[in-house]
Amino acid sequence: MKVTILGxxxxxxxxxxxxxxxxxxxxxxxxxxxxxxxxxxxxGLVKEESGRKFRIPVKAVVSGENPVPTDVLMLFVKAHQTxxxxxxxxxMIGPDTTVVSLQNGMGNYVExxxxxxxxxxxxxxxxxxxTRLGYGHFLHAADGKTIIGSFNPESSRVQQxxxxxxxxxxxxxxxxxxxxxxxxxxxINMSINPLTMLLRVKNGFLQADRPGWACxxxxxxxxxxxxxxxxxxxxxxEILELIRMISLLTRSGCSSMYQDLQNRRQxxxxxxxxxxxxLARKYRIPVPCNALLVNMVHAVENAYGEA
Numbered sequence: 001m002k003v004t005i006l007g008x009x010x011x012x013x014x015x016x017x018x019x020x021x022x023x024x025x026x027x028x029x030x031x032x033x034x035x036x037x038x039x040x041x042x043x044g045l046v047k048e049e050s051g052r053k054f055r056i057p058v059k060a061v062v063s064g065e066n067p068v069p070t071d072v073l074m075l076f077v078k079a080h081q082t083x084x085x086x087x088x089x090x091x092m093i094g095p096d097t098t099v100v101s102l103q104n105g106m107g108n109y110v111e112x113x114x115x116x117x118x119x120x121x122x123x124x125x126x127x128x129x130x131t132r133l134g135y136g137h138f139l140h141a142a143d144g145k146t147i148i149g150s151f152n153p154e155s156s157r158v159q160q161x162x163x164x165x166x167x168x169x170x171x172x173x174x175x176x177x178x179x180x181x182x183x184x185x186x187x188i189n190m191s192i193n194p195l196t197m198l199l200r201v202k203n204g205f206l207q208a209d210r211p212g213w214a215c216x217x218x219x220x221x222x223x224x225x226x227x228x229x230x231x232x233x234x235x236x237x238e239i240l241e242l243i244r245m246i247s248l249l250t251r252s253g254c255s256s257m258y259q260d261l262q263n264r265r266q267x268x269x270x271x272x273x274x275x276x277x278x279l280a281r282k283y284r285i286p287v288p289c290n291a292l293l294v295n296m297v298h299a300v301e302n303a304y305g306e307a
Contacts, residue, residue, distance in 0.1 A: 008033075044057040106183075149175040194273060219290060
């Protein structure tokens with residue numbers, strides 16, 4: 001079984017470190033940065049976890065250069081990079097390739113479906129926190145559950161993906177309701193990601209700070225109203241408790257959007273809070289907190305060159 005991970009950022013490297021424990025896989029880590037690829041091939045992945053450091057050998061290649069078909073393609077590029085990444089690596093997609101997205105945001109599957117049919121797409125969410133320390137070097141700040149699902153409940157591809165992680169130590173389960181899975185992930189990301197970026201704090205700050213937590217509650221309540229209008233209903237107390245626990249468990253880690261700020265990269269705000277704002281217009285629901293967050297994050301991005 002050949003598995004290719006596209007995107008050697010903090011999360012791509014984390015999942016590669018798990019899959020590298022499965023001796024039955026031919027694992028390849030692909031990234032657009034030749035310097036990063038060279039460093040990973042030279043030094044392997046360097047994983048810091050619970051005060052210990054592990055070095056994991058992994059084969060890396062430059063994405064877009066002579067891509068070859070793979071059985072499973074796992075996407076860990078930024079949501080807004082999905083289409084371009086798949087277009088330049090279309091050669092990785094064979095007639096039966098399963099494409100897996102554990103990316104942030106909503107709507108990634110729409111971009112993926114331009115290359116493969118929906119019944120070959122597996123969507124998932126991860127509660128792990130991984131912070132980039134260097135090329136192929138990352139801090140696994142918090143463990144968590146990985147949940148995956150498919151638009152076709154009868155598909156065998158979800159089980160195929162779960163089987164990849166047999167014996168690797170990854171806690172992975174499946175959900176029969178992929179739309180609920182997508183919304184659940186979105187509700188978590190729409191509060192933790194933009195707030196930690198704008199406040200320049202680690203994840204744990206939000207559950208410990210009263211004004212910060214009040215912001216979380218306001219943002220999530222707007223999201224819950226839009227989700228309900230979209231046909232997916234959640235219990236507010238359960239979702240807020242889930243976000244509080246994730247903020248606590250990942251308290252020493254940085255969200256992906258905060259890491260984008262630190263590295264002056266474009267964020268995924270349009271695929272997270274931006275998606276909620278678009279759907280809110282469709283359903284005529286006011287979402288002033290989320291609209292403000294989208295504008296504030298874009299303003300910060302526009303100011304990267306000013307400081």
